[in-house]
Amino acid sequence: MENKVTLKELSKILNVSISTVSKALNDSSEISHETRQRVKELAKLNNYLPNAMAQNLKKKSTRTIGVIIPAILPQFFSKVLHGIETRANKLGYKVIVCISNESLEKEKDGILTLITSQVDGLIISLARETQTMGSYDHFQMVSQYNIPLVLFDRVTSQIDCDKVIIQDREEARKATAALFRSGCKNVAYFSAISHTSVDNERKRGYEMACENLNKRIFTYTVETNEDFDKFFQHEFIKRSIDGILVADELTAILLMKTALKRGLQIPLDLSVIGFANGTMGEHFITSLSVVDQRAMDQGIQAVDLVVDRIEGRTKEDPVEVSLEATFIYRESTRLISA
Amino acid sequence: MENKVTLKELSKILNVSISTVSKALNDSSEISHETRQRVKELAKLNNYLPNAMAQNLKKKSTRTIGVIIPAILPQFFSKVLHGIETRANKLGYKVIVCISNESLEKEKDGILTLITSQVDGLIISLARETQTMGSYDHFQMVSQYNIPLVLFDRVTSQIDCDKVIIQDREEARKATAALFRSGCKNVAYFSAISHTSVDNERKRGYEMACENLNKRIFTYTVETNEDFDKFFQHEFIKRSIDGILVADELTAILLMKTALKRGLQIPLDLSVIGFANGTMGEHFITSLSVVDQRAMDQGIQAVDLVVDRIEGRTKEDPVEVSLEATFIYRESTRLISA
DNA sequence: CTGAAAGCGCTTACAG
DNA sequence: CTGAAAGCGCTTACAG
Numbered sequence: 001m002e003n004k005v006t007l008k009e010l011s012k013i014l015n016v017s018i019s020t021v022s023k024a025l026n027d028s029s030e031i032s033h034e035t036r037q038r039v040k041e042l043a044k045l046n047n048y049l050p051n052a053m054a055q056n057l058k059k060k061s062t063r064t065i066g067v068i069i070p071a072i073l074p075q076f077f078s079k080v081l082h083g084i085e086t087r088a089n090k091l092g093y094k095v096i097v098c099i100s101n102e103s104l105e106k107e108k109d110g111i112l113t114l115i116t117s118q119v120d121g122l123i124i125s126l127a128r129e130t131q132t133m134g135s136y137d138h139f140q141m142v143s144q145y146n147i148p149l150v151l152f153d154r155v156t157s158q159i160d161c162d163k164v165i166i167q168d169r170e171e172a173r174k175a176t177a178a179l180f181r182s183g184c185k186n187v188a189y190f191s192a193i194s195h196t197s198v199d200n201e202r203k204r205g206y207e208m209a210c211e212n213l214n215k216r217i218f219t220y221t222v223e224t225n226e227d228f229d230k231f232f233q234h235e236f237i238k239r240s241i242d243g244i245l246v247a248d249e250l251t252a253i254l255l256m257k258t259a260l261k262r263g264l265q266i267p268l269d270l271s272v273i274g275f276a277n278g279t280m281g282e283h284f285i286t287s288l289s290v291v292d293q294r295a296m297d298q299g300i301q302a303v304d305l306v307v308d309r310i311e312g313r314t315k316e317d318p319v320e321v322s323l324e325a326t327f328i329y330r331e332s333t334r335l336i337s338a
Numbered sequence: 339m340e341n342k343v344t345l346k347e348l349s350k351i352l353n354v355s356i357s358t359v360s361k362a363l364n365d366s367s368e369i370s371h372e373t374r375q376r377v378k379e380l381a382k383l384n385n386y387l388p389n390a391m392a393q394n395l396k397k398k399s400t401r402t403i404g405v406i407i408p409a410i411l412p413q414f415f416s417k418v419l420h421g422i423e424t425r426a427n428k429l430g431y432k433v434i435v436c437i438s439n440e441s442l443e444k445e446k447d448g449i450l451t452l453i454t455s456q457v458d459g460l461i462i463s464l465a466r467e468t469q470t471m472g473s474y475d476h477f478q479m480v481s482q483y484n485i486p487l488v489l490f491d492r493v494t495s496q497i498d499c500d501k502v503i504i505q506d507r508e509e510a511r512k513a514t515a516a517l518f519r520s521g522c523k524n525v526a527y528f529s530a531i532s533h534t535s536v537d538n539e540r541k542r543g544y545e546m547a548c549e550n551l552n553k554r555i556f557t558y559t560v561e562t563n564e565d566f567d568k569f570f571q572h573e574f575i576k577r578s579i580d581g582i583l584v585a586d587e588l589t590a591i592l593l594m595k596t597a598l599k600r601g602l603q604i605p606l607d608l609s610v611i612g613f614a615n616g617t618m619g620e621h622f623i624t625s626l627s628v629v630d631q632r633a634m635d636q637g638i639q640a641v642d643l644v645v646d647r648i649e650g651r652t653k654e655d656p657v658e659v660s661l662e663a664t665f666i667y668r669e670s671t672r673l674i675s676a
Numbered sequence: 677c678t679g680a681a682a683g684c685g686c687t688t689a690c691a692g
Numbered sequence: 693c694t695g696a697a698a699g700c701g702c703t704t705a706c707a708g
Contacts, residue, residue, distance in 0.1 A: 004483060004701095006700095006701060006702085007701065007702065008701075008702095016678075016679085017678065017679040017680075018679085018701090018702080018703095019678075019679055019680080019681095019703080019704080020677090020678055020679070022701095022702065022703060022704090023678090023703085023704090026703085028704095030677065030678080031677070031678080032677055032678090035677080035678085047478075047479055047482055047483075049450065049453050049454050049479075049483070050454060050701085050702075051395070051454075051456060051700090051701050051702070052454045052455050052456060052702095053391050053394045053395040053400070053456050053700085053701075053702090054395055054684090054700070054701035054702035054703090055701080055702055055703080056391045056684090056702095057389070057391040057392055057395055057683095057684045057685065057686085057700090057701085057702075058683080058684050058701085058702055058703050058704085059684085059702090059703075060684075062391070064434075072416050072419060072420050072423070073413070073416060073417065073420060073617075075411070075413070075416075078410050078411060078413075078416040079411065081410060081435075082410050082411060082437065085410070085435065085436070085437050086437070086439075089436075094434055094436075094451060094455065095434070095435060096402075096432055096433070096434050096435075097419075097423065097433060097434075097435050098423070098427075098432075099420065099423050099424070101424075112387065113432060115387050116387050116388060116389075116390045117390050117432065118389060118390060118391050140385075141385055141387075144385055145342060145385075145387070250617065253621050254621070257621060257623065260623060279411075279588065279618060280617060280618045280621065283591050283592070283595060283618065283622070284621070284622065284623075285595065285598060285622075285623060342685095344684095344685060344686085345685065345686065346685075346686095354694075354695085355694065355695045355696075356685090356686085356687095356695085357687080357688080357694075357695055357696080357697095358693090358694060358695070360685095360686065360687060360688090361687085361688090361694090364687085366688095368693065368694080369693070369694080370693055370694090373693080373694085388685085388686075389684090389685050389686070391684085391685075391686090392684070392685035392686035392687090392700090393685080393686055393687080394686095394700090395684090395685085395686075395699095395700045395701065395702085396685085396686050396687050396688085396699080396700050397686090397687075397700085398700075
């Protein structure tokens, strides 16, 4: 009922000017110690909170970071968001979140909304549709408005900005090689996120490993449960596949589920390695060996990069942070000799 | 480089007043059709975007909803957030997210930050520490500043505001009764979220079911893996427990994992029902029967309630929406006769 | 040490 | 139909 208290009201009560109140609350050395005390007491008494809109308008900084993620349900993205939120808060920044839902249009809207909201910086992982269409015009706004931008995980060389990624290609290559080393004869690649940058990279890494060892390449796009069934009925048998690298966690779990239901033994009949490191893969029986995408670290790094830009600590050239991923050895793979 | 365009600059180029530009962009009927066209064209040409800080300061509305969740990693909360974000966007609101990390202090900070940010409304699920200590003083600020508030899932009768919950007590009672009906002789209650409102309610519902049927009550608080091992070594045998109601998904999974590792059969030797409805329980082998907490719906309802308040569509009295949860029958329970 | 004034970028009565 | 003016709640040179 009593509603917001303003500097003006405090100044009236104390019979001093608004300027004095403002300076006192900001601990300006211009103001006498005694006045500072009086002002602060009254402010606390009235639960005074500044109006950030007014402050920001004046200071031309909102201490807010805008974040656009393609989805929030895959644990990878909620972990990154956790990293972003925690780090941003520690550095005194708020976070406004938009979810693009893998849609180019919603990503565009998100960018406009966030620029309008005067965010000091942006952290974005590209929508699948955006990457499929290769449509990046909407990022011109970002550079025109001179807003520091960090891309993570789903990135593109077509946008000139700071980036955070893991070494997807190299990790996929190593994981594939490890499967062969553990005794697999025919290793396939599964993905439900085709056309994303990370999928391209991982697939390429997989292919490189196969080429190096003169192995045949088998890549599959899977979307529905039937795709899995079909795979096991035909390709799995025909190609004698006994190892699979999977580009995302949920797909890896669905794959293993189908295999187990069909009476296959993991990792004896079929070895599996997944990407990302989620609770689901960790607790599944059999537990999933994974390339840890270091979600939390990606979030933290992205914040550090964007804040460095905002606060002018980075010189001109774009920075690309390529985190070294770690392989987590679990039950879905046979012992791998170093 | 070129940086933000303002009304003033547009007005200079067109040789009209700032007021005219503003009105034209807002499609005011005061302005001639021709001028409107000219203004809009120039605005588009220059990628003009309004400064929301200035607009909000004037209009005293930010069309922003502040959200505080205790955690984001449990899928329940990221699903709710997804519901909130989607619905809020559809209604033209932005979302600022704070994560309290189950800490009272961070919850307080979050509230101050969000009030300072002039959010039009708040959606909060209480931190565990807040509920444990029963410390709700920081909510006085919210009512003093007259900010519409909706509590969801973790709520308290001590705060007078709109609420969204599921009927935790009744659902727990029904689930427990169902376990007995399916043939269980001794049903226990497991929780890793003790002292939260939802835990209290679910425990109470469990107890009611036991009392109704003259069954003994066994409640356990579990935090570590050892707790599970200890349980199976002692209590499980001593009490001949063959059914367990679990207050959260992860605990249910860890419980089943331990049971399966010890060679028990689910649901033959042990039936399990969990709360929340996550991907993990769905895909676990054996899949988990659950009370669906309707995460997405809770988020949507919370937004509707808070927006109704913001836009003055609700009269005085607090509204409590109590969603009917649905039971999802899966493999972790024996067939339950109606 | 204190205060008057200008201004951040908008919107909106009000006058013409 | 257009524009001058006031004001949203702050901050910050500048004067005194």
